[in-house]
Amino acid sequence: MSRLKDWKSFMKSDLSRIFFPKNLAIIGVSSKGSGFGSGILRSLLAVGYEGQIYPVNPKGGDFAGYKIYKDVNDIHEAIDFAIIAVPAEFVPDALDKCRQKGAAGAEILSAGFRETKTEKGIELEKKIKKIAAKGIRVIGPNCFGIYCPKSGLTLLPGPDLSRESGTVSFISQSGAMSIDFAYLGQWTGIQFSKVISFGNGADLRETELLEYLGKDDQTKIVCMYIEGVENGRSFFSVLKDVAAKKPVIIYKAGRSIAGKRAAASHTASMSGDSIIWNALIKQCNAVSVESLWEMANVTLAFSMLPTRVYKQISVIGGSGATGVIASDMAETFGFRVPQFDKKLIENIFEFLPKPGSSAPNPVDVANAYIRPHKLEKILMHTASAETIDIQILFQFLHHYKSLAIKIGAKSLDDITPYRELSKCLQKILKSTDKPVILILPDIRQEIESLDVEKTIRCARSAFLECNIPVFSDIKDAFHAISCVSTYYLCKEKREK
Amino acid sequence: MSRLKDWKSFMKSDLSRIFFPKNLAIIGVSSKGSGFGSGILRSLLAVGYEGQIYPVNPKGGDFAGYKIYKDVNDIHEAIDFAIIAVPAEFVPDALDKCRQKGAAGAEILSAGFRETKTEKGIELEKKIKKIAAKGIRVIGPNCFGIYCPKSGLTLLPGPDLSRESGTVSFISQSGAMSIDFAYLGQWTGIQFSKVISFGNGADLRETELLEYLGKDDQTKIVCMYIEGVENGRSFFSVLKDVAAKKPVIIYKAGRSIAGKRAAASHTASMSGDSIIWNALIKQCNAVSVESLWEMANVTLAFSMLPTRVYKQISVIGGSGATGVIASDMAETFGFRVPQFDKKLIENIFEFLPKPGSSAPNPVDVANAYIRPHKLEKILMHTASAETIDIQILFQFLHHYKSLAIKIGAKSLDDITPYRELSKCLQKILKSTDKPVILILPDIRQEIESLDVEKTIRCARSAFLECNIPVFSDIKDAFHAISCVSTYYLCKEKREK
Numbered sequence: 001m002s003r004l005k006d007w008k009s010f011m012k013s014d015l016s017r018i019f020f021p022k023n024l025a026i027i028g029v030s031s032k033g034s035g036f037g038s039g040i041l042r043s044l045l046a047v048g049y050e051g052q053i054y055p056v057n058p059k060g061g062d063f064a065g066y067k068i069y070k071d072v073n074d075i076h077e078a079i080d081f082a083i084i085a086v087p088a089e090f091v092p093d094a095l096d097k098c099r100q101k102g103a104a105g106a107e108i109l110s111a112g113f114r115e116t117k118t119e120k121g122i123e124l125e126k127k128i129k130k131i132a133a134k135g136i137r138v139i140g141p142n143c144f145g146i147y148c149p150k151s152g153l154t155l156l157p158g159p160d161l162s163r164e165s166g167t168v169s170f171i172s173q174s175g176a177m178s179i180d181f182a183y184l185g186q187w188t189g190i191q192f193s194k195v196i197s198f199g200n201g202a203d204l205r206e207t208e209l210l211e212y213l214g215k216d217d218q219t220k221i222v223c224m225y226i227e228g229v230e231n232g233r234s235f236f237s238v239l240k241d242v243a244a245k246k247p248v249i250i251y252k253a254g255r256s257i258a259g260k261r262a263a264a265s266h267t268a269s270m271s272g273d274s275i276i277w278n279a280l281i282k283q284c285n286a287v288s289v290e291s292l293w294e295m296a297n298v299t300l301a302f303s304m305l306p307t308r309v310y311k312q313i314s315v316i317g318g319s320g321a322t323g324v325i326a327s328d329m330a331e332t333f334g335f336r337v338p339q340f341d342k343k344l345i346e347n348i349f350e351f352l353p354k355p356g357s358s359a360p361n362p363v364d365v366a367n368a369y370i371r372p373h374k375l376e377k378i379l380m381h382t383a384s385a386e387t388i389d390i391q392i393l394f395q396f397l398h399h400y401k402s403l404a405i406k407i408g409a410k411s412l413d414d415i416t417p418y419r420e421l422s423k424c425l426q427k428i429l430k431s432t433d434k435p436v437i438l439i440l441p442d443i444r445q446e447i448e449s450l451d452v453e454k455t456i457r458c459a460r461s462a463f464l465e466c467n468i469p470v471f472s473d474i475k476d477a478f479h480a481i482s483c484v485s486t487y488y489l490c491k492e493k494r495e496k
Numbered sequence: 497m498s499r500l501k502d503w504k505s506f507m508k509s510d511l512s513r514i515f516f517p518k519n520l521a522i523i524g525v526s527s528k529g530s531g532f533g534s535g536i537l538r539s540l541l542a543v544g545y546e547g548q549i550y551p552v553n554p555k556g557g558d559f560a561g562y563k564i565y566k567d568v569n570d571i572h573e574a575i576d577f578a579i580i581a582v583p584a585e586f587v588p589d590a591l592d593k594c595r596q597k598g599a600a601g602a603e604i605l606s607a608g609f610r611e612t613k614t615e616k617g618i619e620l621e622k623k624i625k626k627i628a629a630k631g632i633r634v635i636g637p638n639c640f641g642i643y644c645p646k647s648g649l650t651l652l653p654g655p656d657l658s659r660e661s662g663t664v665s666f667i668s669q670s671g672a673m674s675i676d677f678a679y680l681g682q683w684t685g686i687q688f689s690k691v692i693s694f695g696n697g698a699d700l701r702e703t704e705l706l707e708y709l710g711k712d713d714q715t716k717i718v719c720m721y722i723e724g725v726e727n728g729r730s731f732f733s734v735l736k737d738v739a740a741k742k743p744v745i746i747y748k749a750g751r752s753i754a755g756k757r758a759a760a761s762h763t764a765s766m767s768g769d770s771i772i773w774n775a776l777i778k779q780c781n782a783v784s785v786e787s788l789w790e791m792a793n794v795t796l797a798f799s800m801l802p803t804r805v806y807k808q809i810s811v812i813g814g815s816g817a818t819g820v821i822a823s824d825m826a827e828t829f830g831f832r833v834p835q836f837d838k839k840l841i842e843n844i845f846e847f848l849p850k851p852g853s854s855a856p857n858p859v860d861v862a863n864a865y866i867r868p869h870k871l872e873k874i875l876m877h878t879a880s881a882e883t884i885d886i887q888i889l890f891q892f893l894h895h896y897k898s899l900a901i902k903i904g905a906k907s908l909d910d911i912t913p914y915r916e917l918s919k920c921l922q923k924i925l926k927s928t929d930k931p932v933i934l935i936l937p938d939i940r941q942e943i944e945s946l947d948v949e950k951t952i953r954c955a956r957s958a959f960l961e962c963n964i965p966v967f968s969d970i971k972d973a974f975h976a977i978s979c980v981s982t983y984y985l986c987k988e989k990r991e992k
Contacts, residue, residue, distance in 0.1 A: 039902065042902060046901065088851065111851045111852035111862075112851035112852070115816075115852075116851055121851075142852070157895065157898040158898070159898060159901050159902070160897070160898070160901065160944075173817075174815065174816060174817035174820075175815070176814070176815030176816070176817050176818065176892075177815075177817045180892075180937075180939050183894065183939050183940050183942075184939055186940070186942045187940070187941045187942035187943070225817070227817075227820060253817065253820045253821050253824055254820050254824065255824045255827075256823050256824045256826065256827035256828075256833075257823075257827065257833075258811075258823035258826065258827065258832070258833035258834075258835070258857070258858065259819075259820045259821070259823035259824040259827070261823075261835065261856065262816065262819040262820040262823050262854070262858050262860070263816075263820045265816070265854040265856070265860070266816030266817065266819065266820055266854070266860065267816065291821070291969070291971065293969070315754075318672070319670065319671070319672030319673075320611075320670060320672070320758065320759075320761070320762030320763065321669075321670035321672050321673045321721070321723075321749065321762065322672065323755075323758040323762065324670075324723060324749045324750050324755045324758040324759045324762055325749050325755070325787070327752050327753075327754035327755035327757075327758050328749055328750065328751045328752045328755040330752065330754065331751075331752035331753065331754065331755070332752075336754070337752075337753075337754035338754075339754070339757065355584065355607045355608035355612055355617075356607035356608070356611075356638070358758070358761040358762070360757065360761070361754070362754065362758045364758070364761070364762065366607075396672075396676075398679065399653065401656070402653040402654070402655060402656070405542065405655050405656065406535065406538060406655070441676075443676050443679050443680055444679050444682070444683070445683045445953060446679075446682045446683035446953070447683075447950070447953045447954060447957060448656075450946060450949065450950060450953075453946065453949055454943070454946060457941065457942070457943045457946075458943060461943060473787070473789070475787065
């Protein structure tokens with residue numbers, strides 16, 4: 001298989017030129033600023049890509065202070081990578097020119113290929129494959145490209161993606177999923193190494209990209225959105241290898257009749273049988289999720305929780321019902337909420353407001369306004385229980401709005417002690433080996449409560465900075481912890 | 497059973513004095529403004545309760561412009577209802593004085609009763625029961641009271657609950673759940689008739705309240721949060737009757753070992769076996785939900801969707817993956833996303849941007865910025881398919897943020913055409929009999945995107961005003977529609 005040979009040489013030499021290009025051509029930049037080519041140029045400038053940019057358009061002109069070259073060959077420098085955003089019929093020519101110019105790869109943002117199911121579209125995509133086989137690696141067509149915070153490459157509509165680099169990489173067949181997950185990451189606490197939207201995947205696609213990220217030292221967690229794979233056998237073989245080294249989180253779409261039909265017109269994918277998919281994902285010890293939100297939550301847990309198995313949980317919450325609900329949910333996901341021994345219950349009870357509180361686990365602190373230093377004392381005690389692996393703390397910040405009204409406070413942010421609490425929780429993390437998970441429900445989303453929203457967002461950010469995973473909902477949290485736990489349990493068993 | 501007799505007379509005569517009191521005593525208002533009594537007085541003033549308020553405290557004084565009476569008997573007017581917020585040991589005396597004064601009922605906010613599992617607490621609650629049996633109906637103790645937008649009664653910390661009256665009533669064993677659901681209602685589109693937090697339920701509790709709301713013309717939908725019932729047989733008998741007339745949505749907590757333990761110390765409840773619960777809820781054709789969020793979503797669907805069974809769905813969305821995902825989720829919940837016939841596909845295709853779009857159902861509009869009048873045309877066509885019962889429309893408003901950056905727009909709200917779209921959707925509702933459900937995902941929740949948040953909230957409000965149910969997530973929407981559908985299907989079958 002000649003492709004495999006190409007791939008191997010790509011793995012060794014040219015990949016850095018694709019993710020970290022010094023010289024970048026953008027084919028299809030209009031001097032009027034319309035179209036995807038100009039859009040991606042604008043986005044690259046907004047994000048702050050530091051390399052050289054060479055816009056290309058046969059009409060010439062200039063845009064955003066850049067001279068537009070009439071032809072790729074007019075560029076005097078060598079090109080590492082190209083972004084192609086011209087109508088489909090002009091793509092093969094543009095791609096071949098980039099190849100001849102010595103570019104290591106190109107992302108083709110244009111649609112109008114195999115996914116249209118037209119003879120013309122299919123033919124055009126075949127041409128792309130042929131050109132790629134001659135020596136240029138292709139991302140797309142019909143994709144949103146590459147986001148790499150370290151190098152400053154960004155996805156199609158992504159003028160405001162973070163430059164903060166992390167250890168999560170995402171391979172997505174869908175452009176919309178790639179940009180939405182990148183945006184989700186900005187506030188849920190996920191930081192990316194590489195996001196690759198590969199669309200129709202005429203050349204580079206799920207298997208090769210997964211294999212590459214499996215070997216990539218900068219990537220500790222791989223996420224995937226897949227509608228269909230080209231070669232199931234090789235995909236699952238690579239998946240098994242990679243998942244044995246690092247967590248691979250897979251969102252497989254196109255499971256239903258209509259979903260398969262939609263996947264075929266979306267990315268020209270054959271979706272395969274969902275029962276087989278589920279079984280194989282499990283066999284490979286990859287993690288299966290069913291929405292982008294689940295993927296974000298699970299990825300956050302893998303990013304922040306120490307590598308181990310979690311079984312027994314303490315729950316510390318601000319109302320009686322919270323404890324009841326959290327306990328129910330814990331058991332649904334296979335966790336236990338063990339009762340503390342008598343002495344510990346007494347110790348905790350000392351710090352609880354009375355009446356209305358309860359200490360045995362779940363701990364009902366009975367008051368939304370309990371002070372951080374008291375919570376610190378309580379959590380130190382609950383962490384001391386040998387039975388406990390991990391702690392869940394609820395904070396209902398919206399109640400501070402009622403308090404603000406009551407005491408006539410000017411700023412909700414001032415009276416909500418999240419900064420103090422984040423420091424207290426950091427102390428707990430440092431002096432115990434038991435992670436704390438924070439639940440911050442967002443109950444008040446009416447137009448008049450944007451102050452609550454702002455406070456919750458600032459709080460979330462403060463806690464995430466202290467390495468405390470934050471979830472909006474207890475179900476999301478338990479699901480995420482259970483994925484981490486199951487992954488490491490299976491990994492341990494296999495390694496034995 | 498003398499209680500039943502009391503109840504019957506209550507049902508006939510006194511209930512209006514409890515939910516719509518003209519004269520209200522608040523026992524336990526401190527002139528210093530501390531404590532729950534002063535808090536609820538403040539909240540009643542903030543909400544704008546129009547009746548007479550008589551604060552009581554043996555220490556006398558005044559608060560918030562009100563004279564504080566030293567004793568209930570010092571009040572010269574007759575009292576309809578009392579709010580009691582004094583330490584537990586003083587509650588029986590206060591309650592008995594209210595009874596002697598002729599009050600129809602009282603809500604006891606104080607904790608420190610049966611839920612403490614102490615001899616003293618149990619004894620105090622017995623005393624309350626005895627006084628209640630002599631002729632005053634009691635809500636609580638250990639509760640947050642009653643919220644009734646029409647009369648201006650509000651829950652414990654609820655100074656900013658809406659006065660907009662609706663047709664949903666909520667019976668909650670938990671105070672926190674009652675206030676949180678009331679807050680959720682303010683923006684998810686649920687309007688309340690009555691919310692009753694009954695806590696320990698020493699007197700009035702789940703069964704009687706459900707029976708009352710079953711007969712209450714102002715209540716079209718009943719929601720319940722239950723940790724345990726006093727008498728399973730009579731509860732399920734009443735539930736069956738009420739659910740045959742109107743939807744009853746039940747969130748049953750305390751299903752797990754630790755959850756049962758927590759429920760016992762929270763509201764002194766015996767939670768019962770969850771398998772039996774599930775079976776009985778189903779037998780009664782009540783709707784079971786597993787979180788407050790689910791309850792809100794399901795309630796919204798029951799409030800806004802025409803009374804019928806839904807089976808086949810059209811999906812109109814802004815990206816290819818959206819259609820794939822929505823189709824998968826539809827089938828998971830038992831819906832079909834049928835392919836349109838050739839002629840209709842052609843008609844729809846005419847209005848779609850090219851390339852990258854797709855018409856067969858799901859409809860991929862391929863562009864987040866497609867104009868409302870085009871969407872109107874598309875939705876008119878999709879509604880014309882005989883196979884379709886209900887329509888799902890996705891709007892990804894966060895993409896307008898990228899557009900705003902691109903075009904240098906000053907206000908995100910100005911360039912996001914949600915007002916226009918809500919008018920277009922209203923036209924569709926008027927000229928077809930097929931409801932439209934809107935999905936508004938909230939992808940960008942970073943601190944810097946409060947402008948996106950505000951726009952989404954304003955949009956949500958605009959759509960809800962046009963009677964278009966809005967959900968943040970497609971799974972929530974399908975779950976809610978499936979609950980409505982299943983309820984009416986079972987109801988139809990039983991009525992035949």
